[in-house]
Amino acid sequence: MGVEIERKFLVRSDSWQVHAGNGSRYRQGYLSHDPQRCVRIRISGDDAWLNIKCATSPIRRLEYDYPVPLEDAQEMLQMLRSDDCIDKVRYPVRHGRHVWEVDVFEGSNAGLIVAEIELDDEDETFEKPDWLGEEVSDDPRYYNMNLAKQPYSTW
Amino acid sequence: MGVEIERKFLVRSDSWQVHAGNGSRYRQGYLSHDPQRCVRIRISGDDAWLNIKCATSPIRRLEYDYPVPLEDAQEMLQMLRSDDCIDKVRYPVRHGRHVWEVDVFEGSNAGLIVAEIELDDEDETFEKPDWLGEEVSDDPRYYNMNLAKQPYSTW
Numbered sequence: 001m002g003v004e005i006e007r008k009f010l011v012r013s014d015s016w017q018v019h020a021g022n023g024s025r026y027r028q029g030y031l032s033h034d035p036q037r038c039v040r041i042r043i044s045g046d047d048a049w050l051n052i053k054c055a056t057s058p059i060r061r062l063e064y065d066y067p068v069p070l071e072d073a074q075e076m077l078q079m080l081r082s083d084d085c086i087d088k089v090r091y092p093v094r095h096g097r098h099v100w101e102v103d104v105f106e107g108s109n110a111g112l113i114v115a116e117i118e119l120d121d122e123d124e125t126f127e128k129p130d131w132l133g134e135e136v137s138d139d140p141r142y143y144n145m146n147l148a149k150q151p152y153s154t155w
Numbered sequence: 156m157g158v159e160i161e162r163k164f165l166v167r168s169d170s171w172q173v174h175a176g177n178g179s180r181y182r183q184g185y186l187s188h189d190p191q192r193c194v195r196i197r198i199s200g201d202d203a204w205l206n207i208k209c210a211t212s213p214i215r216r217l218e219y220d221y222p223v224p225l226e227d228a229q230e231m232l233q234m235l236r237s238d239d240c241i242d243k244v245r246y247p248v249r250h251g252r253h254v255w256e257v258d259v260f261e262g263s264n265a266g267l268i269v270a271e272i273e274l275d276d277e278d279e280t281f282e283k284p285d286w287l288g289e290e291v292s293d294d295p296r297y298y299n300m301n302l303a304k305q306p307y308s309t310w
Contacts, residue, residue: 031194031207032187037235039186039194050205050221052186054234062234064227066205072219079209079217080192 004053004063005122008142010133011113016102020091023104029077029085033145040145041068041076048073086148096127108151114142159208159218160277163297165288166268171257175246178259184232184240188300195300196223196231203228241303251282263306269297 028042040051048070054062087106092099098117105112117126136142183197195206203225209217242261247254253272260267291297
């Protein structure tokens with residue numbers, strides 16, 4: 001078990017790119033969209049994981065991550081309807097003591113860029129980089145599982 | 156990946172007990188009830204598994220099974236509301252070339268006993284033991300994930 005505390009923001013300029021590390025491409029789909037028990041299949045390169053998140057508050061979650069065979073994940077993603085999958089490239093961006101994850105979405109979510117930070121507890125402070133926009137942690141439209149069903153291009 | 160072909164029957168007498176092996180107690184709960192993408196956590200003794208079944212027809216399913224840490228499974232089952240869990244004891248019962256699995260349900264499903272057989276293909280023949288009752292493979296009420304939500308005692 002891990003407790004995940006995550007805050008999510010929009011991005012209001014491209015200046016994060018100067019500090020970005022190499023991007024990792026993710027393709028992921030959802031076996032369950034229930035925020036109380038979200039089940040995700042993710043492929044990045046030759047690696048695949050099954051991930052379970054059980055939300056206990058909008059920014060606090062129990063999280064479990066298990067590696068699975070790549071072929072299993074490919075079969076499952078193929079079986080999911082395409083509207084249950086999302087594609088994005090994730091970039092690590094260091095700022096102060098933290099490493100942000102900036103997700104640049106593709107496909108039907110192209111145009112959307114969000115930045116996430118993981119914290120050790122809900123009250124932990126962090127520096128806000130100047131490229132950071134509005135906080136959207138509490139907005140369900142930005143949950144990745146919801147972006148799969150109702151992509152940014154349809155808003 | 157595995158393709159699972161399973162047929163399920165009611166049990167009309169106790170005579171299966173004469174041929175039954177040792178029972179294994181299962182406690183299981185569901186992260187997703189969607190028959191197209193059912194996600195189950197199961198604990199038996201000190202072992203725990205995450206299981207994913209993707210139905211492609213009532214008796215044919217893609218199935219994936221992954222061992223997970225016992226503590227993770229315990230946490231997840233605890234988090235699921237009790238109406239998303241079922242308890243049963245499963246007995247192996249050999250008959251002819253096949254081993255049947257007889258599930259004796261407990262708790263809010265007490266009184267229900269079903270027998271399942273796994274086949275290599277949909278047309279495979281098998282001997283029916285004299286304790287076997289009506290086939291219920293196509294009846295969604297008997298899906299374990301539905302027994303968790305709408306237990307036998309409420310029918």
